[in-house]
Amino acid sequence: MKKKLFLAGMSALLSLSLIACQSKNETSSGGETSEKKQTLEVAALESAYGKDMWTKIVDAYREVNPDVEIKLTADKNLEDVISPNMKAGNYPDVVLLATGRKMALTETLIKDKALEDLTDVLDKKVYGEEVPVKDKLVPGFTDTLATNPYNDGKTYMAPMFYSPTGLFYNAALFKEKGWEVPKTWDEMWALGDKAKAEGISLFTYPTTGYFDAFFYSLLLEAGGPEFYNKAMKYEDGIWKTPEAAKAFDIVGKLAKYTAPTTVANANDKDYTKNQQLILDNKALFMPNGTWVVGEMKDAPRAKNFEWGMTSLPALESGGDRYAFTFFEQMWIPAQAKNKDAAKDFLTFVYSDKAADIFAQSGAVQPIKGMSDKLSGENKLFYSIYDNGAKAGMGGFAATEAVEGVSMADTLFHTIDSIVTGDKTVKQWQDAVEKASDKLRAALK
Amino acid sequence: MNNQKAASAEKIYRIFIYVALVTLAISIIVPVGWVFLASIKQNKEFYGSPWSVPEGFYFQNFIDAFQKANMGTYMLNSVMVTALALLILLVVALPAAYVLARYTFRGSKFMNSLFKAGLFINVNYIVVPIFLMLLDGDNFFRTQLGDGFLLDNLFVLAVVYAATALPFTIYLLSSYFQSLPTTYEEAALVDGAGYFKTMISIMIPMARPSIIAVILFNFLAFWNEYIIALTLIPGPNKTLPVGLMNLMAAQKSAANYGQMYAGMVLVMLPTLILYMIVQKKLTQGMTLGGLKD
């Protein structure tokens, strides 16, 4: 009797799994009719630009290349969706996912040397057009550590949607008060005192993560590109130099002008409250990127509010001013199964057709002439480089993973402690140099 | 005179208790009510003070959550997985807990410590090994049967849920069984009832309060779980909490707060209703069991 029950249970289990088995079989046999078609798996981060543009791109590619069927995965939490399968060896063929994300999946693959060399893609002709990819790209975009992480002249990541970053402010407020947007840091501090008298803080930041572009620009202003590249390659003692000290000191001073509620809200959950300070005229400047306009589109704002963006003030009058260029990268995993088809697709995203689709959603690629086609606020933002600001690009060089050491944590997260006074600028500087020492040993 | 004093002391005591109870109750009702209110706010209302009263009843959030965010399907999946996992869990855990509480046999001590050690294993670090194991299984079945069925399978997800809840459940149930008197089952065994019969018709009904507690606690755990579900179900058959994750604010893109809070309300309503139904039984159980003397 009992045995029977047990057996019945077992067979119930088995039949359940059989059902699961069958239903799977059916779907796979259904797909066999289109056997000739090659399936290309494309995974893209669904960011501020939305998901629609990606489905449109897939449709457009089907038109020009009917032999390839694209399986698209677009998700806000792309890392969570694709990384379990990647651990198991099932890699997507093409991935659009930038460095500098919280989960740092792209950085992990760089550290593992698990990206496909894309240098030959640059020489290939854009799919359906007669121009090679590199001739369409704005010069300079494939020369930095952001695309050539090993600094060996080989490109592993293709530059996709870019946006200038800088300090965002309410242009209407400046007009109303008759204030000038500061051109040097000295003017900045003077403005800070003026604003303080009116109960407005000079500065706020969404989260410390937003300091990446900000601090990189500051380093570029303080020491120029050569110095910057040395810092990015963890050169010994670089963080102790007078140039680096200038950058640390400016942030240290800025910390004193930071809106008091900033740190309490500087996390992934509440960061919009800090951005709201700008809209409410409670703070003057925040480091941010062009996406912030869309991000805050529903938020209430001060009367006549008008977005403005400026590059970082210069260290002294007449000095260089920088606006860092943030861009998302597209890459092919070294373990992708259809690399050739993936490379074809990668050239296609630079075609005029694709660029138009992306641009309709506000996603701008570094393609020559693209910035002329922009309108509205975007036109203003992307013209920042026409107004004398220099573009900075590229982040830290790739290293092997060092357990317990993270440059992003040490260099940026510590700023919260500087603002609250829990750590001094000196302690911060020392910690960065120490982290730099450890990472240098692990350089690829 | 003395009586009066006692009565007034009693009164003060009662007032004190009520103040304590009501304070705690308010500290819960206000924030939870806030979630319900938030779910009917329009998106632009989320940027001001979080405590502002909704401008109107914006029911569209719920419609969007169901239609655009696919919450209806996710809910059905969640109901299936949770129910199945609870069923498997009870069928497997009840007999084991009973035996471990009542019998000593070779290896019983080892088994007890094994389950106890299992309590300390945290799903957050074993989820990837489980995933890799199921994947290996799938690859094996693919070569043998032509297809794998372990991943993306809600039934397997339910089994994993049940397995990860075993140590907690067995621990709770067996400590309850231990506290029950042995007289009843001894009598039943003397009367000639078999082991299975004694367990099913006498001991399990007596354990009802703790079974209800187990159901309640595990229902919550399964219903709100997302790390395992996210990893083991890469396909579109998502569960409710995983679906909710997609509604969450992601940096650098406009968040849809209204839909998110509507989704949160959808997630918490079933558990609220379940608790209202069973909470009375939690404390009734024992007096009904005839143990009053």
Place this chain on the structure above:
Amino acid sequence: MSKTAAKRMFIFVCTVPSLILLTLFMIVPTIQVFRMSMYKWGGFSNNKEFVGFNNFKILWNDENFIRSLQNSIVLIVLVTIITMVVAILFASLLTRENMKGNSFFRIIFYIPNILSIVVIAGIFSAVYDPTTGLLNNILSLFHLDHLQKMWLGNQQIAIYSIGGALIWQAIGYYMVMYMSSMASIPESFYEASSLEGAGRIRQFFSITLPLIWHNIRTTLTFFIISTINLSFLLVQAMTGGGPDGATEVFLSYMYKQAYTNSSYGYGMAIGVVIFLFSFILSAVISQVTKRDVLEY
């Protein structure tokens, strides 16, 4: 079938399914975790390098890990003590006293526990907000402005703010647990002691507390496990470990290392430490609180 054979059969059938499930989905994966903690591995590539106990050595000198350890211990101690006292108190009130609105309170008190952690994070970021938050506004209502704080911005306070949210959500859970065990105490015990003239407080300490002692010990273990787990989920949803690591806990640091810092092996070493820590802590507490099991 002979009696012993029947008994053996009974024991076998009852225990084997649970053993199979446990082994397959918990023990084997845990062994894998222990194994991975000996490797240097980024998590994706095929080059796993065996490094022995090196990951644990690094851990020993990792200040950030020590900080997450301290934070976790603070939370475990704080949440356990406060939640337990309040939960036992309210459980005994709700089972012993014939209060009006008894079942109303029972329902209300349990609600925080059924909320998903995301909802709780939403609630508490609205409570702790520096300007529009409930807490600071209540304080200013009572003219206690000097007590207003940046609840999540001040590094000395942030971890306690997380603790507050954890306690808020845990009280109902443990209350139900204590209530179900208090309900099994026969009414006659109280009647007898009441005839002897024992007051409420005496009854509580001489009857209620000893008789649910076993249950309290059980919950101590649950406190350790669930605080470690829930503090992680809450920190992920609320502060992400910030400001500057002030609310980093065990599991959030493990996640950071295993995934964000591409040190999967190192992360698993942290996992091993968490497992051993909670196991040993609970064993010690269990030894210390050992009393004879009272039966009635």
